[in-house]
Amino acid sequence: MPTTSAGLLPYRRLPGGGLEVLLGHMGGPFWARKDAGAWTLLKGELDPDEEPHAAALREASEELGMALPPPSAPDIELGEVRQRSGKKVLAWARAWPEDGPDLAQIAGNTVEIEWPPRSGRRIEVPEIDRVAWLPPDDARRLAVSAQAAFVDRLEEALAPPCGYLTLPLGRVSVVRGSIGTDNRSPNGRGRRPSRTRSAPNSSWPRSTRRRGS
Structure with missing residues (x-):
């Protein structure tokens, strides 16, 4: 049965007016040599009766292994997408402060998987093995395909009013x-x-x- 996840898309403004978003590279041997389609926003499944926005913040904190910096403005709701597997993903974006935590070293959650497949051998791998700040075009190219829509929606939300x-x-x-x-x-x-x-x-x-x- 398809599940529902909630996640956070941190972003930051660059001095020249550019934009970068933070994505995580999925951990484990299956994803180790993959790039395109192997990056994701910081997300996870909702606990029973958990409010989705609260779940998004909890999952982001757990996957980074650190407390999130407080928001300087309300988080931006990015709506939902449905991935190829049928999973529904809800997302919010948060501005990352210039003096925010160092993301060079993360120590997030781990998960146990069977590897190699059908071998009966269980190993523990990080859910996210690294994170990176990416410009929007790179983020769209590298992210799980359905999640590219979140980058589009963030750019639209941050665009100056026209007319x-x-x-x-x-x-x-x-x-x-x-x-x-x-x-x-x-x-x-x-x-x-x-x-x-x-x-x-x-x-x-x-x-x-x-x-x-």
Whole structure:
């Protein structure tokens, strides 16, 4: 029967305005030499009656082997996906602080598996053997395929709002339904024709939505 997991996608902003997300590489001999499709957000199955967001935070903490830094803003809900196996995965994203814990060495959960398959031999392996900060394109390429949607949704959530025009300081004018600055005429001796209606700063924001947006 398909199960439900919840996980966390930490992210950080780069000085130049770029974005990176944190993924974990799945542990054990099966995944040791694999890259594409072998990376995952920090997730795990929900305990009975556990609230999904709380489960996502618990699993991320357990897989990293450390307490998560407190959020600087509310976590971003990324919705759910269904993986090829039928498992449903719920996810949230959290901004990672610049002074957050060092992730060079992680000491997370281990799991017992049969290896080689059908051998009857049991070994213990880490659920996640390493983590890495990845730009969005690399994360989409390396993650379990269904989880690439979480990266898309995070980028959409962090994108600046569109349809806004930033205007210079000063008076603002509406000219035949368009928005522009109220400049004097080119010869500097008078204002533009009377069809231009000026509005004082107090009634206009510095960032104004375009008409029709």
